[in-house]
Amino acid sequence: VACGNEKKIEKIYVGTNAEFAPFEYLEDGKTVGFDMDLMAEISKEIGVEMEIKDMAFDGLLPALQAKKVDMIIAGMTATEERKKAVNFSETYYKANQVIITAEDAEDIPDFEGLKGKKVGVILGFTGDVVVSEIDGVEVKKYNAGYAAIMDLKEGKIDAVVLDGEPAKNFVKNNEGIKITSAEGEKEEYAMAVSKDNKELLEKVDSALITLKENGTYDKLLKKWF
Ligand code: ARG
Incomplete structure (x- = not known):
């Protein structure tokens, strides 16, 4: 775990929630995806080892604050609310919520x-916040995207609100559902780092700049999207 100013960082623990393809998901028991590749490049750039810790999405910020992980990469939106608790890196991907229906x-x-x-x-996702703010919606909260999609396919709910890329992924892999025109x-x-670890944040941000400049970032975009 990274700590102290003089001490060199040797290994960082990175929290994620591997239920968010194509950013992070499990394949043969391994966490793979755009975020995982990006994080591997960042840690190479910084010169540290990394270990991914997969957990529930709503457990990520508490784990960071309890120093169980050094940072988070999880397709996490840098919201004003979350900025009260943690620091975010520069933006590495822009997204928006979409609506999936039959x-x-x-x-x-x-x-x-x-x-x-x-x-x-999905519990704790920004889609949860967005939908819960609209009056007159009957909100049903799920622990994972696939469970919501299953209920949608069975006609138990009318729609699912989710980030665009994972939504596209579900539509591609499931028959009978579509994304509406709503944007x-x-x-x-952005990646989250605890407020008292400015050193790591600076390293992550400069690594991100390097990866954008040397074409690595674009290569990963092409690979995953
Ligand atoms: N972008 C949304 C948010 O920040 C959803 C992120 C979900 N990510 C995940 N790895 N499960 O709330």
């Missing part, structure tokens, strides 16, 4: 159109 359902052109509907969200507000994904 393929034969009428289009929902905006988020207000969710009024009067049963809508699945949520822009969100910026």
Whole structure:
């Protein structure tokens, strides 16, 4: 665990929630995805070893604050609320929330159109926050995306609100569902570091700049999106 000013960082523990393809997911028991590749490049750049710790999404910030991990990479949106508790790196990906419905359902052109509907969200995700703020929506909270998608396919709920890329991934791998034309507000994904670890944050940010300049970042974008 990184600590102290003089001491060299040798190994960092990185928290994620590997239920968010293509950013992070499990394949043959290994965490893979865009974030995992990016994090591997960043730690190479900084010159430290890294170990991924997979946990529930809503356990990530508490784990960081309890110093069980040194940082988080999890397609996590840098929200004002979260900035009160942790520091975020520079943005590494821009995303937005989308609405998934049954393929034969009428289009929902905006988020207000969710009024009067049963809508699945994932506990603690920004989609949960966005939907919970709309009056008149019957919100159903799930622990993982695939559980919400299963209920949608069985007609138990009318829609699921999720980040764009994981939503596309579900639509690609499941029959009978589609993404509507509604476009949520822009969100910026960033890595989180605890407030008292400015040193690591600076290293991560400068590594990110290097990877953007030397083409590594673009190569990863091409590989995963
Ligand atoms: N971007 C959304 C958020 O920050 C969802 C992130 C979910 N990430 C994950 N690895 N499960 O809340």
